[in-house]
Amino acid sequence: xxxxxxxxxxxxxxxxxxxxxxxxxxxxxxxxxxxxxxxxxxxxxxxxxxxxxxxxxxxxxxxxxxxxxxxxxxxxxxxxxxxxxxxxxxxxxxxxxxxxxxxxxxxxxxxxxxxxxxxxxxxxxxxxxxxxxxxxxxxxxxxxxxxxxxxxxxxxxxxxxxxxxxxxxxxxxxxxxxxxxxxxxxxxxxxxxxxxxxxxxxxxxxxxxxxxxxxxxxxxxxxxxxxxxxxxxxxxxxxxxxxxxxxxxxxxxxxxxxxxxxxxxxxxxxxxxxxxxxxxxxxxxxxxxxxxxxxxxxxxxxxxxxxxxxx
Amino acid sequence: xxxxxxxxxxxxxxxxxxxxxxxxxxxxxxxxxxxxxxxxxxxxxxxxxxxxxxxxxxxxxxxxxxxxxxxxxxxxxxxxxxxxxxxxxxxxxxxxx
Numbered sequence: 001x002x003x004x005x006x007x008x009x010x011x012x013x014x015x016x017x018x019x020x021x022x023x024x025x026x027x028x029x030x031x032x033x034x035x036x037x038x039x040x041x042x043x044x045x046x047x048x049x050x051x052x053x054x055x056x057x058x059x060x061x062x063x064x065x066x067x068x069x070x071x072x073x074x075x076x077x078x079x080x081x082x083x084x085x086x087x088x089x090x091x092x093x094x095x096x097x098x099x100x101x102x103x104x105x106x107x108x109x110x111x112x113x114x115x116x117x118x119x120x121x122x123x124x125x126x127x128x129x130x131x132x133x134x135x136x137x138x139x140x141x142x143x144x145x146x147x148x149x150x151x152x153x154x155x156x157x158x159x160x161x162x163x164x165x166x167x168x169x170x171x172x173x174x175x176x177x178x179x180x181x182x183x184x185x186x187x188x189x190x191x192x193x194x195x196x197x198x199x200x201x202x203x204x205x206x207x208x209x210x211x212x213x214x215x216x217x218x219x220x221x222x223x224x225x226x227x228x229x230x231x232x233x234x235x236x237x238x239x240x241x242x243x244x245x246x247x248x249x250x251x252x253x254x255x256x257x258x259x260x261x262x263x264x265x266x267x268x269x270x271x272x273x274x275x276x277x278x279x280x281x282x283x284x285x286x287x288x289x290x291x292x293x294x295x296x297x298x299x300x301x302x303x304x305x306x307x308x309x310x311x
Numbered sequence: 312x313x314x315x316x317x318x319x320x321x322x323x324x325x326x327x328x329x330x331x332x333x334x335x336x337x338x339x340x341x342x343x344x345x346x347x348x349x350x351x352x353x354x355x356x357x358x359x360x361x362x363x364x365x366x367x368x369x370x371x372x373x374x375x376x377x378x379x380x381x382x383x384x385x386x387x388x389x390x391x392x393x394x395x396x397x398x399x400x401x402x403x404x405x406x407x408x
Contacts, residue, residue: 057388171327173361200364204371206328206357211373211389215363225363229371229389292400 042169045205047132050117050239051232054209063112067189070269072285075191081221082284086269088190091252091261100246102141104184105163106193106216109201110230111138117240123148132167132174136240145176152179159183159195174203186216186226191285194220208234223287277311279304329358341376341386352378368394 055062072085092098103111114137121131121144130148137143141161152164163181167174178199186193197218204211210232217225255261263269273280279301288294305311333354341348355375362368369391376386395401 054387056386173359175361177364202359202361204328204357204359204361204373206330206373209357209373209375209387211357211359211371213361213369213371213389213391215365215367217365225365225367227367227369227391227393229373229391231373231387231389233387 043172044129044169045172045174047118047174047203047205047210048120050115050235050237051210052115052235052238053113054231054233061187062110067187068272068275069189071189071272071283072191073283074290075186075285076222076224076226076287076290077191077285078221078223081192081218082286083265084192084221085190085285086267087263087265088192089261089263090189094251095255095261096248096250099248099251100139102139102161103137104141104161104193105143105165105178105181106197106199106214107185107187108137108141108143108162109134109212109214110228111188114138115235115238115240116232117238137162138244139246140243143178145174152177163199170202172204176201176203192221194218196220197222210234327360329356331356331358347381348376348378349380351380352376352382370394 061067069090070086072082075081077085093101102108108114116134116136119133119135120129121133122128123130128148130146132145132147134143134145139161143162143165145165145167147167147169150166152166157164157180159180159182161182161184163178165176165178167176169175176199178201181193181195181197181199183195184193185191193216197216197220199214199216201212201214204213211229212231213227213229215225215227216222252261268280270280272278273283279298281301282289282294282298288297302311331354333356336348336350336352336354338350338352339348340346353376355377357373359371359373360368361371371389371391373389374387376382378386
């Protein structure tokens, strides 16, 4: 015969089972908004964590010694971009105003590193993920990627080393749009980037690999967008290095006030072409040099060089 | 798990990624200056497609070569291909020796 105590236990067990069933149903069921034809929430992927660069294929370009003077191969620069790149003189990096200059957003994910940490910004009330931070970038030009739908600032707003970035999820990929970047460079041999450039990046995670494809669209210095890919490995043991304290030193005692190190207009830098037996023209970049059709042109120029005995 | 035993992170491939694992490779070169991989190598690839605001569509192949005989760590590269408007430029020709 069932006692009162047994009945109470059975009743409580039944209530608990019903409550658990209701909770599970409410978690799995679409929300009322989704039920009214709203789109399903985007697939998000956890990008938070520490990431170590993986640059096996481009080591000599991305770390020291870096790209050669006059090596503009692979860049769709226009005539203005080429002129600015040819006049760039590495001594500019020794002037006091440039010695502690951060890397700009259009280059910082591509420089000698970076080994970075991607952190989450959680809204304290809604507990929603509203942004990512990318820290560990050169000279603290750390980035914030806003995911909460906020607009980009006015075109008259200040331009910063890290620009202004917003992100949306597309099929499990984080698509980031960055505006308001400073006048800077795409590669550290003078290939320029204007403040009118807009950068689009896709962050795609594959297990412990992070691949990012970036496209810089610059109406001033490029004929078509510049596209690059880079990869990182997940590294939970990585700890960020302290911010590099740069002591500004007098490195150019003969520099007069107002002098800006540069090469005069019309300067050629044939050393890279000569060292590699390449036609000089082919090292100057340009959109036509990016595509397979250029191989025929390259062969023609190479034959002409051989005829002249300059190869 | 990858062959080196490192744990894979939280996210599985998403969004239409094609993951390809290739084994039983003949030995060959990772670079044409002689850096070799062995028959024990495994090639792991992720194929992704993205579309940029200007309408360009790109295919990105992220590849990871693991080779317990010739490599200390995985060798990772990423290569991107721009989608052509049509197949008019596709004119394969026989190899010439």
